Amino acid sequence: METRDPREDRAEIPLAVASLLFLAAYALLVLSRGLPDLWHGLALAVIAAVWLLFALDYAARWRRSGQGPRFVRTHWLDTLVLLLPLLRPLRIVxxxxxxxxxxxxxxxxxxARVMFYAGVSVLLIGFAGALAVYQQERGAPGATIRTFGDSVWWTCATLxxxxxxxxxxxTPGGRTVAVVLMACGLALLGAVTGSFASxxxxxxxxxxxxGRPPGS
Amino acid sequence: METRDPREDRAEIPLAVASLLFLAAYALLVLSRGLPDLWHGLALAVIAAVWLLFALDYAARWRRSGQGPRFVRTHWLDTLVLLLPLLRPLRIVxxxxxxxxxxxxxxxxxxARVMFYAGVSVLLIGFAGALAVYQQERGAPGATIRTFGDSVWWTCATLxxxxxxxxxxxTPGGRTVAVVLMACGLALLGAVTGSFASxxxxxxxxxxxxGRPPGS
Amino acid sequence: METRDPREDRAEIPLAVASLLFLAAYALLVLSRGLPDLWHGLALAVIAAVWLLFALDYAARWRRSGQGPRFVRTHWLDTLVLLLPLLRPLRIVxxxxxxxxxxxxxxxxxxARVMFYAGVSVLLIGFAGALAVYQQERGAPGATIRTFGDSVWWTCATLxxxxxxxxxxxTPGGRTVAVVLMACGLALLGAVTGSFASxxxxxxxxxxxxGRPPGS
Amino acid sequence: METRDPREDRAEIPLAVASLLFLAAYALLVLSRGLPDLWHGLALAVIAAVWLLFALDYAARWRRSGQGPRFVRTHWLDTLVLLLPLLRPLRIVxxxxxxxxxxxxxxxxxxARVMFYAGVSVLLIGFAGALAVYQQERGAPGATIRTFGDSVWWTCATLxxxxxxxxxxxTPGGRTVAVVLMACGLALLGAVTGSFASxxxxxxxxxxxxGRPPGS
Incomplete structure (x- = not known):
């Protein structure tokens, strides 16, 4: 909508790489139960570093925009993604x-472009959602999602x-994650299916x- | 379709606020089990007052239209909403x-507008549906929806x-509410998904x- | 596609009424367990009469078309509806x-027209499907669809x-009916949802x- | 996209017939438990022959393209179909x-064309998926898909x-097949539904x- 600073475009691709790092560290954190504490600490360090990077980027864009507190509202998707970096694939546009x-x-x-970008966003959000649900559910009494495989299977069936x-x-936590996953994933997947049909x-x-014979 | 009285437009926004009040009072009524009777009475009073307001608005528009009994049929959505005020978000247009x-x-x-208005309508109808199903199901023998949280979770999975x-x-009551929720919610949610893809x-x-280089 | 005989159009609306009669008789047949045999016989008589009427209409159109055996294939939807009159709402166009x-x-x-006609077709096919599934399932060992109410609830959740x-x-019979119901109902319901969004x-x-101010 | 060799078009229809043969032989292999070993061997022979044919076609096109290793990536759908011939209906375009x-x-x-081709593709992929899931699940402890009929019913409910x-x-194998089936089948089925609505x-x-009166 608005004219954009070229510096923001230059930052976008490194930030996307950083968010992949964030996702990898989060996966390590969730799945690293049997691993030595070193890995756990490393994952936490990467998560903290990337989060800090996102906060700095957000602050820099806020300052440059000169909008004051209105920025939080006009850039609500950026604000949401700052709070929940796992939703970063939503910044697809x-x-x-x-x-x-x-x-x-x-x-x-x-x-084909819409299909590709929306499809990759769904994959990343689905993977993040499977991790988050697994983190909430494992060990809960009466849980049916007991392994990460179950969680991936549940995510596929849901999306x-x-x-x-x-x-x-x-669990209430797991169900909350599930509702966020449904809301984000289904809209994106509808875009994939719709653009495929089109x-x-x-x-x-x-x-x-x-295929028409020439001249007809 | 028809030319409309500007008075109707002026009334529309206050009536929408009144319907939010109706929903809040209904929520209080359904969820107020442990609360003192005062709250229960207050909720009933608000519900009665808003319903009366809706009836007066319907009567005033009927009289102004000069259509006679045909009005009930030509304004079937208004008639439906008068009988079931929880469906008021359907008056989205x-x-x-x-x-x-x-x-x-x-x-x-x-x-973006269609997404926003249809999305808010779905949220309101979903909340009303979760309340209504919970009211029907709680205490029923063999019910699986036992808390309001269950009912919200069921509503999200359904929509x-x-x-x-x-x-x-x-229960037959709960299932009837569910079918109405599916019919209204899914059409609106289809509009949200469709306009998101578009x-x-x-x-x-x-x-x-x-992004194209200039002059190409 | 082809030029059509006006006699076919004149016959279409009476035949639609006859198919409603067929559906009513079938409903009576399925649900009339406790009723005296008279009703049962009456329902069978109506079904036979309407089926004969459909066969005569099909034969008359075949003869007028002058197409020979090719007619069965070029009018495959008519042929299908002749064999399974419960699918008659598919002749919506x-x-x-x-x-x-x-x-x-x-x-x-x-x-709005597409929504209305496709919606009514879905309702009729859904009702016919609920009856047919109930007829297959009732009395089957291990059946979960035990009452007609269950069958209607199942149909709504399926569509x-x-x-x-x-x-x-x-039962294999019930599952076959279910697959036909999914195939017909979901395509029609997709048309309802799609035209609503549009x-x-x-x-x-x-x-x-x-709403734009004049002159802008 | 690119200009195509007419020889490829001439080969396409015989290859499609060969892939039907492949599917039939795979069905025989999966369902031939009680049959004599002769049938089993015959099915394996047909599968090997068709696979070889597909490999030769792939190699011939690779050589003609003159692309080197890049061909594997630019023709990723052909590469995928070479590895998993059951997905051949995806070459619909x-x-x-x-x-x-x-x-x-x-x-x-x-x-109508899109509906027909996408519909046939869904049927073939659905049938292949039902066979593959049945092969994975039968005999697994705690499996609910116990007969091929169960597998077909599951496939219909999934698609x-x-x-x-x-x-x-x-089983992990069955769930993997299921996810592939969902990904391929739902996109194609969305195209069927979407083109039907259109x-x-x-x-x-x-x-x-x-239907408009003339001159209006």
Missing amino acids: RFYEAVVRRRGRPRFPLQ ATVGYGDVSPV WLMAVFATAEER | RFYEAVVRRRGRPRFPLQ ATVGYGDVSPV WLMAVFATAEER | RFYEAVVRRRGRPRFPLQ ATVGYGDVSPV WLMAVFATAEER | RFYEAVVRRRGRPRFPLQ ATVGYGDVSPV WLMAVFATAEER
Whole structure:
């Protein structure tokens, strides 16, 4: 919407890499039960460092915007992502804009781009959600999600809106994560499915156009 | 469709506020089990007052329309909402028209508006549905929805069409509410998802347009 | 697609009424367990009469088409509906064309029409499906669908794609009916949801157009 | 996208027939438990022969492309299909292009074509998925999918995103197949539903256009 500082675009791709690091460290933290304490400490250090980096980026953009407290509201998605860095893949539009500015207009059709970016966002949010639900549920009395494999299976069944119910979260924490996962994941997945359908129609129309005998 | 009286637009926003009051009083009524009778009485009074207000508004519009008994049929959504005020968020189009007339053309793109209004309607109808199902189910023999938290969790799983089935209504009353919730909620949520996908495509197309090197 | 005989349009609405009679008789047949044999016989007689009527209509159209055996394939939907009259609501397009020819262009917007006709088709097919599943499942060992109410609840949860799984068919016959119901109902319901979303977008756009201050 | 060798189009339809043979042989392999060893050996031979054929076709196209190792990445869908021939229906676009070139522009409207091809792809992938899940699950301790009928029922409930959960895979292998089935099947089924809704809107619009009294 607004004119943007090129410095923000330059920062976007390193920040995306940092958020992948954040996700990897969080995965290590959740899954590192049997590992020595060293790994645990390392994961915590990386998480703290990346979070600090995000806070600095947020503060720098706030100062540059010159908006005062209104910035928190007008950049509500950035504020949300600062508080819950696992939701960072939701900044898909901003990331895409940075990529486009770096590389110029892409070769693939628009629908394929939407599919790709929304699909990768769903994968990252799904992985983060599976980790967060597993962290909440493991050890809870009566839990049906007992291994990380169960949690991944539950996430896939949820994002596909199939929802078998053979495993499902039972703790308030796990259910809260689940609702956030549904809200974010289903909208993005709807975009994937919708752009796939639209792309298929376009490809079929092109094929018919080219398949027509010449001169008709 | 028809030309509308500006008085109706002026009344729309106060009536929406009154319907929020109605929802709050209904929530108090359903959840006030342990509270003193005073709160219970207050909630009932508010519900009665708001219902009366809605009836007066309906009567005034009926009289102004000069349509006779045909009004009940041509304004079937208003009639339905008069009988079941919890469905008032379904008057989303009328509310939106009133807001637009008050504020002029909005700044945000059309898809973002549809997402916002349909999303808020889903939230309100979902909250009302969770309350109504909880009221029907609690204390029923064999019920799996035993706390209001269960009911909210069931509502989220239903509106996302995931439907784990770990909790689900068992009484005829609860199931009737569930079917109404599905019918209203899923159509509105489909509008949210659809306009999100459409918005994402538009934003990506704009980003590509701007990212193109000049003169190409 | 092809030019159509006006006699077919004239026959379409009476045949739709006959198919409602068929559905009512089938409902009586399935639900009439405690009723005297007279009702049972009456229902069977109506079903036979309507089926004969459909067969005569099919034969008359076949003869008029002059297509020979190819007619069975080119009119595959008509052939399917002749064999399974409960699927008659699938002839929605043909019925709509007959209504439009009788009444001229309708007042409501196109999306509202699609919503209405597809919605009514879903209701009729859902009711027929609930009856057919109940007929297959009742009395089966280990069945979870034990009353007609269960069957209606199951149908609603299936068509909304929620699928709690608290009740679900267990017999091969019931599961076959369920698959047909999913295939027909979900496509039609997708059309309802899609046209609702499209209608909401159009209404919002119109409201913004009208809400704009004059001259801007 | 790229200019294509006519030899590839000529090969596409025989290869599709070969992939049907592959599916039939795989079905025989999975379901042939009680049959004599001869059938088992025959099925294995057909599978090996078709796989070899696919590998030769892939190699020939690689050589003709002159791309070197980049071919594996630019033709990632072909590479995936080479590794998992059961996913061959995903080459729907390539198959459609070959059909269009052979037959010229089709008579049916575009949406009907998309519906038909995507629908057939879903059926084939669903059948392959039901076989693969059954192969993984049968004999597993605690499995709920015990017969091939259960597996088909589970596949239908999954592709419709209903997901009752009365039967669902429990082994890691079965769940992996299920996730692949969801990812492929739901996108294709979304295309079927989406093009059906779009087709219904177009047909209704045409009917209204034709139903209008002349001169209005």
